[in-house]
Amino acid sequence: MAFRIIWSADGLLAIALAAPPSRVEARARVRQAVREAAAQWRSIDIDTISVQSNPGQAPALQLPDRTVGLSISHDEGLSLAAIHLHGKVGIDVMRVVAIPDWEIVARDYLGLQVTSQLAAMPAAERPLALAQAWTAREASLKCAGLQLAEWSDAIIDCRLQALPVQLPYVATLAY
Known part of the structure; x- marks a missing residue:
């Protein structure tokens, strides 16, 4: 393999x-x-x-x-x-793409702080930043043994590591 x-x-x-x-x-x-x-x-x-x-x-x-x-x-x-x-460990990978309803997705799953940060950046930078935030959240949830759910400000105690994958992918490790 x-x-x-x-x-x-x-x-x-x-x-x-x-x-x-x-x-x-x-x-x-x-x-x-x-x-x-x-x-x-x-x-x-x-x-x-x-x-x-x-x-x-x-x-x-x-x-x-x-x-x-x-x-x-x-x-x-x-x-x-x-x-x-x-x-425990969590890993997530996502292809970087422009998501038309990014603001709703970010608000519902990544919280108001991340949504505000994404809204403040240039539109051309947003797809990469959204993918980075998404993989960090998903990897953290996996590390904590939780399933994907709408935003909660519960603290998840995991260290995050961005992983070296080539664009168009972004990946995060949580441990």
Whole structure:
């Protein structure tokens, strides 16, 4: 499986791979890539690693000696995954595009402060900034084990890391 490591730190690994058009195939490929990446990273047999997922719950990575945090995100043409050996993790990727009703989306899901910041910037810069804010929010929610919902000012205690992906994509890791 052709994946590349896009970020690594103590106990954290983020990978990227090209995603096929079929979401079902993209899901299967990223799960296989996660197993391969974990096997190489931890120097363990791939047959001792599995991806566990249950509807409505975050996936987890089962290593021979423990279960660790796993997060997966897809957008057209790109899949990302993050593994965290020491806790929960969230990852999100989004293609940068102009969204006609950006202000409603931002207000409903990113809050008034982010909406005001987006409104104050030049229109040409807004799609990138919106994608950055969106991926940060989505990754944070995943890290906290929460599903996407309309804005709440509840504090989510996760560190954020912008990930080095090429435009037209933006990605954020939360841990």
